[in-house]
Amino acid sequence: MISCKNLEQVDIFQGLNPNEIEDITKLCQEANYEKDAIIFREGQKADFLYVVAKGKVDLRFRFPSFKRRFFFMKQDSSLEITMYTVPEEKTFGWSALIEPHQYTQSAYCVETCGLIRIDGKKLLELCERSSNLGFHVMRNLAQLISERLKLHRDQIKREFQEYFLPKW
Numbered sequence: 001m002i003s004c005k006n007l008e009q010v011d012i013f014q015g016l017n018p019n020e021i022e023d024i025t026k027l028c029q030e031a032n033y034e035k036d037a038i039i040f041r042e043g044q045k046a047d048f049l050y051v052v053a054k055g056k057v058d059l060r061f062r063f064p065s066f067k068r069r070f071f072f073m074k075q076d077s078s079l080e081i082t083m084y085t086v087p088e089e090k091t092f093g094w095s096a097l098i099e100p101h102q103y104t105q106s107a108y109c110v111e112t113c114g115l116i117r118i119d120g121k122k123l124l125e126l127c128e129r130s131s132n133l134g135f136h137v138m139r140n141l142a143q144l145i146s147e148r149l150k151l152h153r154d155q156i157k158r159e160f161q162e163y164f165l166p167k168w
Contacts, residue, residue: 007116010051011144012091015136023126023133029117039093039107039115046095046103048117055113057086059105061152081159083152085110094141096120 007013007028008021016024030053033039039050042062050057063079083105086092095103097120127134 007051009089010091011089012049012094012137012140014140016133020130020133020136023130024118024123027118027122027126031115031117033109033113033115035109035111037109037113039109040103041106042103044103046093046101047120048093049091049096049120049123050093050107051091051116051118052086052088053114053116054088055115056088056110057092057113057115058082058108058110059084059086059092060108061105079159080106081155083155084148091144093120094144097124097137097141 005025007024008016008018013021013024033055039057040046042060059082060080061083063081086107092107093103095101096118101120123137127137
């Protein structure tokens, strides 16, 4: 299990030196959540970046209501799908580092979770003070966003095919 002390294993903090990791640990808080707990909801103000220390977290996106436009739909409905399940040593809630600082998905605990919470505003201040730290964190963040975008695109394709193509 990862702790605040060994953040160098975390995806977004790869390439940082021990002093930079130590600076980040000063911003960390450990938090525990029960299974099915909601960590944050889509659209909420994003104050924290999270690291999964123990457990798994589902990132879910809610599609707006679909009106009955298709013969196989019995009623109006909305669709919430899991876009990604965040495993241990991975981060989520990166909206705390990117304007407009609003979460773009909701986060639910798949099981009892131990999380590390990092104040986004303070991490950004640290990135501004240390160009090496800022470079590595933002480069890793860009790579993370790129990977998740591809995963999300693939997931949306699968979900829409399943949802909109009736089973014969």
